[in-house]
Amino acid sequence: MKYNFNFINYFKKFNFVSLILVLLSLFFVLFKGLNYGIDFKGGTLIEVRIQNNDIRVSDIRDSLNKLNLGDVNVKNFGEKSDFLIKIEKKLNNNDSLISEIKTSLDQDLNEEVNYRRVESVGPKVSAELLKSGIISIGLALLMMLFYIWFRFEWQFSLGSIIALFHDVIITLGIFSILSIEINLSIVAAVLTIVGYSMNDTVVIYDRIRENLSKFNKLEIDQVSNLSVNETLSRTLITSVTTLLALFSIFILGGEILKGFSFAMILGVIIGTYSSIFVASPILRYLKVSSKTLEKKEDKIVP
Amino acid sequence: MLNFTKIKIIIIYFILFLLTSFASLNFFYDENPILKKKVNLGLDLQGGSYLLLEIDTKPLIKERLQDKVIEIKKFLKKNNFKYNSFLINENSISFKIENDNNKKFQNLFFSTKDNTINQYIDQYRTHQFDLEIKNDNYLIKFSKYGLLTLNNSAVNQSIEIVRRRIDDLGTKEPTIIQRGEKRIVVELPGLKDPSRIKDLLGKTAQLNFRLITDKKDDFGSEKMTSENGEEVIVNKKIIMSGENLIDAQPRVDNQSNSPMVAFTLDRYGAQKFGKVTTNNIGKRLAIVLDNKIISAPVIRESITGGSGTISGNFSFQEVTDLALLLRSGALPTPINIVEERTVGPDLGRDSIISGAISLIIGFVLVVLYMFYKYRIFGLIANISLVSNLLMLVGVLTILEATLTLPGIAGIILTVGMAVDANVLIFERIKEELRTEKSVIHAFDMGYSRAKITVLDANITTLLATVILFIFGTGPVKGFAVTLGIGIITTLFSAYFIARHLTSSFVLRNRENIKL
Numbered sequence: 126m127k128y129n130f131n132f133i134n135y136f137k138k139f140n141f142v143s144l145i146l147v148l149l150s151l152f153f154v155l156f157k158g159l160n161y162g163i164d165f166k167g168g169t170l171i172e173v174r175i176q177n178n179d180i181r182v183s184d185i186r187d188s189l190n191k192l193n194l195g196d197v198n199v200k201n202f203g204e205k206s207d208f209l210i211k212i213e214k215k216l217n218n219n220d221s222l223i224s225e226i227k228t229s230l231d232q233d234l235n236e237e238v239n240y241r242r243v244e245s246v247g248p249k250v251s252a253e254l255l256k257s258g259i260i261s262i263g264l265a266l267l268m269m270l271f272y273i274w275f276r277f278e279w280q281f282s283l284g285s286i287i288a289l290f291h292d293v294i295i296t297l298g299i300f301s302i303l304s305i306e307i308n309l310s311i312v313a314a315v316l317t318i319v320g321y322s323m324n325d326t327v328v329i330y331d332r333i334r335e336n337l338s339k340f341n342k343l344e345i346d347q348v349s350n351l352s353v354n355e356t357l358s359r360t361l362i363t364s365v366t367t368l369l370a371l372f373s374i375f376i377l378g379g380e381i382l383k384g385f386s387f388a389m390i391l392g393v394i395i396g397t398y399s400s401i402f403v404a405s406p407i408l409r410y411l412k413v414s415s416k417t418l419e420k421k422e423d424k425i426v427p
Numbered sequence: 428m429l430n431f432t433k434i435k436i437i438i439i440y441f442i443l444f445l446l447t448s449f450a451s452l453n454f455f456y457d458e459n460p461i462l463k464k465k466v467n468l469g470l471d472l473q474g475g476s477y478l479l480l481e482i483d484t485k486p487l488i489k490e491r492l493q494d495k496v497i498e499i500k501k502f503l504k505k506n507n508f509k510y511n512s513f514l515i516n517e518n519s520i521s522f523k524i525e526n527d528n529n530k531k532f533q534n535l536f537f538s539t540k541d542n543t544i545n546q547y548i549d550q551y552r553t554h555q556f557d558l559e560i561k562n563d564n565y566l567i568k569f570s571k572y573g574l575l576t577l578n579n580s581a582v583n584q585s586i587e588i589v590r591r592r593i594d595d596l597g598t599k600e601p602t603i604i605q606r607g608e609k610r611i612v613v614e615l616p617g618l619k620d621p622s623r624i625k626d627l628l629g630k631t632a633q634l635n636f637r638l639i640t641d642k643k644d645d646f647g648s649e650k651m652t653s654e655n656g657e658e659v660i661v662n663k664k665i666i667m668s669g670e671n672l673i674d675a676q677p678r679v680d681n682q683s684n685s686p687m688v689a690f691t692l693d694r695y696g697a698q699k700f701g702k703v704t705t706n707n708i709g710k711r712l713a714i715v716l717d718n719k720i721i722s723a724p725v726i727r728e729s730i731t732g733g734s735g736t737i738s739g740n741f742s743f744q745e746v747t748d749l750a751l752l753l754r755s756g757a758l759p760t761p762i763n764i765v766e767e768r769t770v771g772p773d774l775g776r777d778s779i780i781s782g783a784i785s786l787i788i789g790f791v792l793v794v795l796y797m798f799y800k801y802r803i804f805g806l807i808a809n810i811s812l813v814s815n816l817l818m819l820v821g822v823l824t825i826l827e828a829t830l831t832l833p834g835i836a837g838i839i840l841t842v843g844m845a846v847d848a849n850v851l852i853f854e855r856i857k858e859e860l861r862t863e864k865s866v867i868h869a870f871d872m873g874y875s876r877a878k879i880t881v882l883d884a885n886i887t888t889l890l891a892t893v894i895l896f897i898f899g900t901g902p903v904k905g906f907a908v909t910l911g912i913g914i915i916t917t918l919f920s921a922y923f924i925a926r927h928l929t930s931s932f933v934l935r936n937r938e939n940i941k942l
Contacts, residue, residue, distance in 0.1 A: 127861075172774070223767075224622045240620075241774035247765040250479065254900070261898035268890045276883060310833055313895055313903045317840070317910065320891030324844075324884040328851065331880040359854040362800060363847040366793045370843030373789030374836055379781035381471075382836055389840070 128357040132350045136406035143403055147291055150298020157301050162308035163211065163244060165258065167251035169222065171210040172242035173230070178205055180234055185210065188233035192225060203380040207241075258312040262293070265319050273323075277330060278418065280411040285326045288404035292322045292395045299391055310385040318392030321367070325360060325400035332356050333408065334418065341415035349405040357401075364397045428874035429867060429930035439923045443814055446821030446916075453824060466823045469831035471902050472779050474772035475616040480628065480762045482585050482609050484578060487760035488569065491577065492520055495556075499567070502544045508532060519568035532565070533558060548572055578608055584759045586611055591755035592627050610765075621769055623748075631717055631761050632752035634669030636700070638662045639711040639723060651713070653723045654739050661713045661720070666703045671696025675753035677746040680738060686746040687738035690753060697733030705729035721749075768901070782835035789839045790816075797846055801853055804929065804942055808849040811925035815845050818916040823909065831905030841913030847884070848921035852877045857942050866940045870933050874926060881921065889914045 163170050173185075185208055186199045194212050202209035210226075223243055230238050246254070266289055274282035293315060300307060332352035340348065368390065375386035431439075449464065457463050470477050492515050499520065503510045509525040524532055536558055539547050546555045555573035559566040569577065582605055589611060593601050602614040613628075615621065639659045640648055651661045675690040692700055704712075704726050714722045714737055722739035741749070794812065798805040819841065823830065856873030863869040892914070895907035933940060 174773075221622075239771065239773065240769075241771045243767065243769040245767045247763075249481075250766045257898045261894050264898075265891050265894045268894065269887060272887060272890060309900070309903050310906075313833060313899065313906050316891045316895045317888075320888035321844070323887035323891075324847070327883045327887055328880055331883060355858065356854070358857075359847075359850050362850045362854075363844070366796060366846050366850075367840070367843035369792040369796060370789040370839045373785045373792060374839050377781055377785035377788055378836065378839075379778055379832075381778065381832055382782075382785075385833065385836060 128354045130350075130354060130357070132353055132401070132405075133346050136346070136349075136402065136409075139402040140406060143291060143399070146298070147294050150294045150301070153298050153301040154294070159297065159301055159307050160304045161255070162306040163246050163251065164308040165251050165255040166213070167246050167248040169210075169212040169226075169245040170242070171212075171223070171226065171240060171244075172202060172207065173210065174204075174207050174239040174241055175234065175236050176206060176239075177234075177236045180206075180236060182208065184234060185230065188229050189226065191233075192229055194222075194226075207380075254309065258309070261312065262315055262319070265316050266290070266293075269319065269323050273327070273330075276327075277334065278413070280408060280413045280417060281330050281334070284404050284407040284411055285323060285330065287407055288326055288399045289319055289322055291399050291403050292318060292392065295395050296388065296391050300388070305384060305387070308384065310382075311388050314385050314388035314392065317389060318396055321393060322396030322399060325363075325396055326404040328359065329353060329356050329400050329405055333405065337413075337415045337418055345409050345413050346406070349408060353401050353405050360397060360401065364393055367393050428871045428926065429933065431927055431930065436927060439927060442919075443818065443924065446818040446825075447814075448821070449824045450817050450820035453820070464824050464827055466820065467827060467829045468775075468779075469829045469834065469902055469905055470614060470616060470768070470775075471770050471832050472775045472782075472830065473616055474619070474770050474775035475614065476618040476621040476624075476769040477767070477901065478613040478615070478621060478625070478628075478764055479606070479766035480585075480589070480611040480613060481765045482578075482581055482611070482759075483761045483763055484581060484609065487577065487581055488518055488574075489515070491569075492518070495567070496520055498544060502535075503532075506531070506535065519566050521564060521566045523563045524565055525563060527563075533560065548576060551575075575608070581759045582609060582611065585762060588756050588758050589613065589628060589762070592751060593624065595751050595755060596624065596627070598624075611762075617772070618769070619771055621767065625764055625767075627748060627752065628762055628764065630752055631758040632669065632755075633718075633757040634672070634714070634716050634753060635665045636667045636703075637665055637713045637715055638703075638707060639713050651715075651718075651720055653713070653720045659711070659713065659720070659723065661715070666712075667692075667696050667699050669753060669757050671699070672753055675750040677743065677750045678736065679743075680736075683738075685738060686741050686743045687736045688741075688746050688750045688753065689736045690734065692733045692735075694733070697731070700733070700735070701729060701731035705731070716749075716752075778832045782832055786835060786839050786842070790842050793842055793846060797849075801942065803932065804849075804853055807925055807928045807932065808846055808853070810928060811849065811920040812842065812845055814924050815913075815916050815920040816842070818920065819909065819913050822912045822916065826908075826912075828908050828912075829905055830909070831902035833902045834905030834909045837906040837909035837913060840910060841917065844888070845913065845917040845920070848881045848917055849925055851881050851884070852921065852925075853942060855880075860942065866937055867933060870929065874922075878922075881918070885914050885918055 182199045182201060186197060189197045189199070189210065196213040198211040200209055201207065212222075223245065227238075227240065266286060269289060270282055270286050273285050296315065296318060300311070329352055332355055333348055336343075336348045336352050337345075343351070371386050371390045371393065374382050375390060378386060452462060453465050455462070496513060496515060499522075500510075500513070503524070508527065511523050513522045514520070536545050537554060542554075548555060551572035553570055553572045555570060555576070556567050557570045586603055586605060590603050593603065593613065593615070598615050599617055602612070604612050606612050615624065618624070638661070640662050641660065642648065647664065648660050648662050651659060653659050671693050673691045673693050675688050678687050678689045679685070680687050708726050708728065711723050711725050713720050722737050724738070737749070794809045797808050801808060816838070819838065852873055855877040856870055859869035859872045859876070860866070863872065889911060892907045892911035896904060896911060899907050
């Protein structure tokens with residue numbers, strides 16, 4: 126299919142929308158904050174399955190409150206008989222906390238409790254994991270910046286990085302608004318989003334560069350519009366196949382992958398949007414024209 | 428771009444065949460080192476325990492500094508220095524030397540030949556200790572590399588002891604490796620509850636034998652509580668330590684039927700123990716483990732045979748553990764468990780099932796969509812997708828990579844994103860077909876023009892996965908591995924397999940091609 130939308134009319138409106146979304150996201154991330162899981166905050170997480178359906182969240186909470194663990198969070202997890210227990214208390218050296226919890230639950234519930242998953246992260250390790258998570262996302266952005274700089278002109282590099290920041294900030298903003306738990310797999314998701322969004326942007330930028338040299342009379346807005354249209358069918362098909370795979374994980378992949386696949390779905394949608402409505406129109410503000418390419422003439426030929 | 432030489436075709440399909448054969452190894456069992464390669468299941472899929480241990484070097488540093496003080500004092504006496512105000516701080520020793528105006532101490536302290544007081548580490552070209560001098564005040568502390576050597580030897584020793592303790596428990600195929608300067612990763616596949624191992628690793632198990640006295644001499648003795656809660660005064664002098672133990676086994680006392688530990692000493696230990704027990708019949712012996720008395724028996728006769736027993740109020744489990752700890756030796760310094768992740772076997776099985784189902788459904792959806800979009804060329808894209816997955820599993824098998832739940836997610840994501848390369852190419856060909864009359868030329872141009880875009884697009888994702896691989900830990904690393912390899916196999920299948928299939932189809936049906 127050949128598309129011929131006039132995106133130019135929407136570019137400004139959507140730039141405004143994007144700006145509002147980014148500011149709103151920043152506001153939420155800064156003031157409401159992110160809901161860090163035990164990977165980054167430290168603490169203990171226990172997933173249990175109890176065959177008896179009469180056991181409620183409150184039964185588990187009552188049993189644990191006797192142990193004076195401080196902040197205890199118990200909730201249903203997927204199926205009715207599955208529960209997730211989160212304890213903020215930082216595990217200190219060789220604490221027998223987990224054994225105590227198990228003993229208490231076994232006695233009070235008087236049921237066979239299946240401990241499906243136990244995770245506990247000490248304060249030092251969680252601080253390090255958070256630090257390396259932030260470094261890895263920062264480093265990924267930096268590497269993208271340099272790669273695009275190396276392959277294109279600096280305006281393209283800057284434009285793509287602005288689009289990437291846009292994607293990452295809005296994704297985190299939505300995470301903050303919905304209080305979705307940030308754990309190690311979310312960092313993996315954000316990094317993949319960075320890669321995916323960049324992938325999308327590069328395809329359009331490649332076309333813009335090609336069209337700039339082909340139609341050197343056209344304004345950058347018109348070139349962007351033409352290029353977005355020419356690549357739109359690819360952008361949409363790839364987004365659809367990726368989303369098909371991601372929804373399959375989200376719906377069928379089990380509770381553990383829910384957060385990860387949700388983050389990826391958000392990221393793919395935002396990334397697709399941003400490569401069309403952020404990365405392309407931004408080139409105008411960066412004063413890109415067919416002259417921009419002349420310095421790197423030898424690199425244009427695809 | 429549509430011409431393939433015979434040799435090229437052979438190479439392409441040979442690679443596909445080879446990797447597919449490797450992928451199929453996962454379904455067979457063979458002893459041959461190459462044929463027995465398999466993709467390993469991560470702890471999150473097969474169930475098991477992951478423990479991250481960190482050694483605490485503070486007590487060790489303090490201990491070494493205490494030893495050093497004695498050496499330095501001797502050294503100062505021997506060289507006729509006048510000194511005073513010796514102090515051991517958190518990680519340094521401070522003292523005063525009077526009238527050392529020509530820096531004699533400093534010169535001796537940093538001599539590089541036969542230096543007994545401050546060892547020269549050849550490997551790092553530096554001394555073990557640093558010296559700071561302010562007026563008459565001298566401060567000695569570990570140098571950066573002195574500390575590093577101390578750390579390294581403590582970690583290496585600890586790994587050895589941890590391995591012995593875990594092997595002794597008979598856990599299947601444990602992985603025990605160093606991570607960073609002070610940490611040890613322990614992976615125990617199939618272990619449901621690591622609490623016993625945690626207990627065993629939490630004990631340094633420093634054992635020593637000391638005499639109980641009745642003299643309240645403040646310097647040479649200390650107050651301790653015996654296993655029955657009775658207060659006793661124990662001589663600080665260590666008769667013998669756990670180092671002299673060769674073996675320890677749990678036993679049951681024939682007469683009282685109570686559990687106990689029988690131990691065997693080496694020659695030096697046996698001699699020493701024989702001498703002390705002969706000279707102190709009637710006195711009580713304190714058996715001290717990690718600064719707690721576990722038993723305080725009366726010496727009834729001299730024990731010269733080099734073996735003995737420790738009995739007390741122990742359960743059978745306790746003597747089994749105690750014997751294990753004594754057999755495996757003492758940790759050089761305490762270990763803390765800083766991270767623990769355990770997955771039960773049924774959650775692992777559930778994860779495999781849901782991972783597999785979502786992979787199949789995701790795959791079917793993508794395949795149907797591609798077929799709907801591109802018909803015959805969709806079929807080609809789908810064939811290249813299948814080859815892609817086979818090659819991906821093949822490479823994972825060759826690397827004997829560990830498949831984790833996020834790793835499965837990486838494979839599903841590869842399915843979704845892999846078709847992108849073919850989509851880019853097909854869309855480009857469509858555009859070329861609009862202006863180009865010759866079908867073959869349009870296909871040719873499509874492939875060559877889309878090439879750079881496909882490369883650029885995939886390199887960006889590859890960069891992100893490389894970073895994830897470097898910084899990620901555990902299951903997340905598994906995601907980076909599958910996604911990263913997935914990108915490479917994607918490029919191969921799109922530019923060789925799909926292109927070859929497209930070219931043979933186009934060259935045969937040049938007249939009625941529709942895309």
